[in-house]
Amino acid sequence: MSEQSADGRVAVVTGAAAGIGQALAGRLAADGLRIAIADLAPAEETVAAVEAAGSEGFAERCDISDGTDVDKFAAAVRERFGRCDVLVANAGVYPIAKFEDWTWEQWRAVMSVNVDSLFHLTKAFLPPMREAGWGRIVLAASNGVYSGLPGLTPYVASKGAVVGFLRSLAGEIGADGVTIINDAYNASPDSMAAALKTLVQIAPGRTIAVRWSDSSRTSTIALITQIANSTPLMIV
Ligand SMILES: NC(=O)c1ccc[n+]([C@@H]2O[C@H](COP(=O)([O-])OP(=O)(O)OC[C@H]3O[C@@H](n4cnc5c(N)ncnc54)[C@H](O)[C@@H]3O)[C@@H](O)[C@H]2O)c1
Numbered sequence: 001m002s003e004q005s006a007d008g009r010v011a012v013v014t015g016a017a018a019g020i021g022q023a024l025a026g027r028l029a030a031d032g033l034r035i036a037i038a039d040l041a042p043a044e045e046t047v048a049a050v051e052a053a054g055s056e057g058f059a060e061r062c063d064i065s066d067g068t069d070v071d072k073f074a075a076a077v078r079e080r081f082g083r084c085d086v087l088v089a090n091a092g093v094y095p096i097a098k099f100e101d102w103t104w105e106q107w108r109a110v111m112s113v114n115v116d117s118l119f120h121l122t123k124a125f126l127p128p129m130r131e132a133g134w135g136r137i138v139l140a141a142s143n144g145v146y147s148g149l150p151g152l153t154p155y156v157a158s159k160g161a162v163v164g165f166l167r168s169l170a171g172e173i174g175a176d177g178v179t180i181i182n183d184a185y186n187a188s189p190d191s192m193a194a195a196l197k198t199l200v201q202i203a204p205g206r207t208i209a210v211r212w213s214d215s216s217r218t219s220t221i222a223l224i225t226q227i228a229n230s231t232p233l234m235i236v
């Protein structure tokens with residue numbers, strides 16, 4: 001498949017009912033990709049945006065922290081589209097509390113949604129990419145990994161795991177044409193350049209780090225929407 005044409009490709013986007021995932025799904029649809037959305041929340045609005053962009057899409061209720069749910073969703077994607085070329089593992093949770101107030105159950109819930117989900121999603125969607133010799137996996141990290149975010153210790157720990165996951169897996173699967181992209185929102189362009197160099201050393205020519213610099217959730221989403229509206233995201 002040509003790296004220049006997205007037509008016919010399929011992107012799975014988790015957490016696309018709202019926020020950054022919604023913006024990315026809309027952009028990918030405008031680039032000609034068909035979109036499958038996994039979210040706990042209803043995503044009709046995003047499906048309508050995908051169709052308005054001239055593509056097709058569907059959404060299923062899926063808890064990405066639950067392997068059985070993810071397998072059912074993957075079966076639905078196979079049935080509807082027969083393939084998955086791009087996995088955007090975007091859904092994540094970021095509750096805030098003082099460390100003393102965290103319960104074990106709350107800690108596990110953050111880890112389960114932000115980290116365990118990567119195991120389930122990658123197990124389900126990586127094999128067809130490797131077989132096809134082309135694929136993109138986009139993971140949502142956070143600049144908090146580099147700066148720390150008081151009140152968000154479980155979240156930042158989970159995003160550190162995301163970075164470790166992608167760096168190791170990138171070296172393992174790069175030779176099969178599958179690229180992992182790290183969205184560490186809020187990072188600076190300088191740290192992007194440094195991280196990119198590291199990642200390229202691990203998997204030459206196969207992995208790219210994408211970081212967008214901004215501070216608040218609202219302005220990050222606005223910025224990503226703006227970038228998404230002017231730049232084809234997945235043809236790298
Ligand atoms: N917003 C920011 O400034 C920012 C900064 C750094 C990183 N991020 C990361 O970007 C990603 C998206 O952030 P956002 O601000 O758009 O989030 P958001 O809260 O606006 O949307 C997250 C979506 O994920 C869904 N979701 C939550 N738990 C789920 C589960 N178990 N299964 C399936 N879907 C689930 C929600 O229903 C929601 O639609 C997250 O991984 C977040 O950690 C965001």
